[in-house]
Amino acid sequence: MLRKDILRNQKNFNLVYKKGSSRGSRYVVVLFRKNHLKYTRVAYVASKKVGNSVQRNRARRLMRESYRLMSPKPGAGYDIIFVARKTINGRKMKDVQKCMFGALNGAGLIDRN
Secondary structure: HHHHHHHOOOHHHHHHHHHHHEEEEEOOEEEEOOOOOOEEEEEEOOOOOOOOOOHHHHHHHHHHHHHHOOOOOOOOOOEEEEEEEEEHOOOHHHHHHHHHHHHHOOOOOOOOO
16 A cells, blocks of 8 residues: 555544545444545544454454455545444454445445446
8 A cells, every 4th residue: 555545634534534424334334535636545443442452453454454455446536434343353354354345335435347
């Protein structure tokens, strides 16, 4: 993942949280908003509700790798935040990948071309 593809700025996070849409699945909640750029920026969040730091880092790694391996990817021009749910603990990457794809597909972000 390139540096420009990572959503970093607090202002951009707040825009997605306040004005964006959301779609949930069993292990992940997807928040998204159009950003009018030629590329999609992504962030991965695991709150303290998920567990201790080891569990939160594992949740973020699972989401990051699932997104990296996902095919097809969402179209260009979105800010996307993946928020881990408590239920992600102890799950296999394959399960997380299915949930993330389902949430993105349900939100209409996956291009089928």
